[in-house]
């Protein structure tokens with residue numbers, strides 16, 4: 001079996017402004033495992049400002065893994081990559097793609113017998129100005145999306161409350177609205193702002209404040225359910241968040257957790273706790289997004305997942321999975337069903 005690592009750089013449609021720099025492209029590496037006529041694919045695409053590992057570290061670790069692969073047990077090589085989850089996600093992704101191809105079943109079915117065939121996805125409303133955000137939300141609903149996700153916390157709470165309220169009035173009561181504050185508020189501001197947002201029928205708010213314990217405190221005093229995302233970076237973190245009993249939703253990023261198998265452990269924990277798991281991609285390449293889609297399908301629920309990120313890229317390594325009527329249709333071909341063109 002051959003193990004190859006190849007870099008890519010994909011321009012974004014428009015630059016993404018983070019707290020300390022503007023990103024114009026997404027850079028990552030594809031891992032391929034070839035065996036006979038079959039090739040399994042995985043993606044490592046660390047996000048600057050989010051991931052703890054740089055692309056250099058990810059690439060170096062995968063190069064070491066490639067040298068050890070074949071002469072050492074696979075589990076040992078995957079364990080070696082545990083500290084660099086994006087690298088582990090790429091190798092584990094390629095291994096699972098290849099295994100599903102060998103078994104002649106879609107990857108989602110390899111992960112769970114109960115995998116669904118269509119994954120409902122949320123539309124992300126990027127506009128921050130109220131009139132434009134209302135237009136974007138209305139267009140998304142017309143296109144078939146039934147779940148909208150909005151970022152909050154950058155403007156004042158009053159502006160956020162007005163914007164969410166305007167969108168609710170424009171789209172009606174049947175559309176789910178979820179929020180993401182990315183930890184912007186302190187605990188008291190979060191409780192107060194969520195209280196004011198409750199009238200707009202918010203399904204949940206990701207990271208209303210920063211840190212698992214603080215988010216649980218907000219959740220215990222808020223009628224709007226709360227979710228952990230960047231505050232819970234490992235399966236152990238997710239277990240701790242769920243054990244609080246005050247966090248109702250966990251965001252599961254297969255890329256950031258270390259691959260499809262790790263993501264399924266997080267999803268099982270959420271299910272056992274009676275919480276909702278929302279699977280999301282990270283503006284990774286079409287290979288990484290397809291991996292997230294299969295994990296979302298394996299989660300098997302009707303919840304909308306955050307895997308509609310490919311439209312943010314101006315170019316891609318492969319033809320991405322189309323989004324129709326607010327859903328991604330999971331490929332029925334054996335394996336991942338997406339490979340570089």
Ligand SMILES: [Mg+2]
Pocket residue numbers: 180206207229230251
């Ligand atoms: Mg988030």
